[in-house]
Amino acid sequence: MNRDGFEKLIYHHDKIVKIGRQAPQFPVHLTLSLGNYCNHACRWCTAAASQEKDVRHADADALLEFLERARPRGLAAVGYVGNGEPTAYPDFARVVVGARRLGLEQGMFTNGALLHRHLDAVLECFTYVRFSLDAGTTATHSAMHVVNDQFDRILDNIGRLVAGRRGGSPTVGIQFATHHENISDLPAAARLARELGVDYLNVKPVFNQGGGRDPARIAANEVTPEQLDRAVANIRRDFETRAFQIHYKPFQIHAVQRDENVLPYSRCVAGFFNLSVYEDGKVVACGPHHIEVGTIADSLADIEARVLELSNSIDLSQCPAACRYHALNHIVDTVLVPEHGREYHKNFL
Numbered sequence: 073m074n075r076d077g078f079e080k081l082i083y084h085h086d087k088i089v090k091i092g093r094q095a096p097q098f099p100v101h102l103t104l105s106l107g108n109y110c111n112h113a114c115r116w117c118t119a120a121a122s123q124e125k126d127v128r129h130a131d132a133d134a135l136l137e138f139l140e141r142a143r144p145r146g147l148a149a150v151g152y153v154g155n156g157e158p159t160a161y162p163d164f165a166r167v168v169v170g171a172r173r174l175g176l177e178q179g180m181f182t183n184g185a186l187l188h189r190h191l192d193a194v195l196e197c198f199t200y201v202r203f204s205l206d207a208g209t210t211a212t213h214s215a216m217h218v219v220n221d222q223f224d225r226i227l228d229n230i231g232r233l234v235a236g237r238r239g240g241s242p243t244v245g246i247q248f249a250t251h252h253e254n255i256s257d258l259p260a261a262a263r264l265a266r267e268l269g270v271d272y273l274n275v276k277p278v279f280n281q282g283g284g285r286d287p288a289r290i291a292a293n294e295v296t297p298e299q300l301d302r303a304v305a306n307i308r309r310d311f312e313t314r315a316f317q318i319h320y321k322p323f324q325i326h327a328v329q330r331d332e333n334v335l336p337y338s339r340c341v342a343g344f345f346n347l348s349v350y351e352d353g354k355v356v357a358c359g360p361h362h363i364e365v366g367t368i369a370d371s372l373a374d375i376e377a378r379v380l381e382l383s384n385s386i387d388l389s390q391c392p393a394a395c396r397y398h399a400l401n402h403i404v405d406t407v408l409v410p411e412h413g414r415e416y417h418k419n420f421l
């Protein structure tokens with residue numbers, strides 16, 4: 073089973089039944105933005121505009137209280153991926169230990185430069201950690217992330233995390249967002265990732281559209297889908313093993329090139345699986361359309377009702393080609409609308 077894909081829906085078949093019945097429900101997962109501060113300044117960062125505002129940190133007590141209410145309602149996991157760098161959040165250790173006490177699984181995307189501050193808490197509390205590395209050399213890393221030679225320290229942090237694992241947990245991955253200014257580093261990054269003993273390298277393109285990315289800070293990405301397909305095939309051939317996987321989603325990239333979603337469906341169900349909570353306490357059901365469904369001070373019943381309403385009313389023609397939930401929506405649609413699933417020969421034919 074692909075960890076990054078949506079085969080895991082099978083574990084949540086009860087939610088699909090509820091969606092079919094139009095029943096409100098709280099999501100399995102929350103994406104949490106702990107603050108808009110970042111110690112890096114990646115030239116393509118979609119959070120750049122939000123980082124230009126005054127530094128804002130999440131209210132740790134209010135957030136933990138919200139998680140405590142959500143847990144018995146079906147919340148099972150939180151992922152720290154937001155407007156800034158999660159490990160730079162002053163209350164990081166308190167929040168992750170608190171979430172662990174609630175029995176929540178946790179994961180995060182991090183630039184990795186501050187991980188040594190929280191190594192024990194991360195080893196204790198996390199199910200996955202993904203490092204946004206985007207380079208195979210110090211020079212490229214410094215140029216893309218606009219930092220002063222932090223590459224070796226980050227590699228050291230990745231190595232310490234891998235060495236401290238028990239029973240292979242947390243899962244550790246490295247991400248490479250590919251742009252024509254760093255694609256030549258891809259083989260070096262794959263070699264390093266394998267040598268460091270991480271579980272996978274995730275390759276994706278730098279997206280030109282989306283969020284608060286400032287186009288003046290880096291040229292539009294000229295890497296073509298065919299070029300990326302070839303580069304990934306080469307590193308797979310040279311570096312992939314059973315223990316070290318290379319993750320890549322070509323359908324997402326081709327959809328962006330054509331600027332349209334290539335997986336049809338009739339209803340967005342993403343909000344039943346994930347909501348985003350921002351550092352200002354807003355709860356958002358759809359990142360790209362930025363549709364708020366409340367705040368962490370609201371009743372969960374109100375939030376659930378708004379998610380259901382949104383699922384039935386959102387204008388799918390305005391959805392961006394790169395939305396990661398196209399695949400999830402397509403699969404659920406083929407289950408709930410049998411004629412849409414006919415092409416898959418569902419009866420084991």
Ligand SMILES: C[S@@+](CC[C@H](N)C(=O)[O-])C[C@H]1O[C@@H](n2cnc3c(N)ncnc32)[C@H](O)[C@@H]1O
Pocket residue numbers: 110116117118119152153154155156157158181182183202203204247249277278279280285
């Ligand atoms: C906004 S960052 C926040 C978490 C953390 N600071 C980090 O970099 O991992 C979340 C992820 O978005 C990715 N990202 C930001 N801008 C992007 C873009 N224009 N195209 C593709 N990925 C992007 C980053 O590489 C990172 O993996």
Ligand code: SF4
Pocket residue numbers: 110111112113114117118119120154155156157182183204217
């Ligand atoms: S991608 Fe992550 S590390 Fe880079 S500037 Fe944005 S928030 Fe910071």
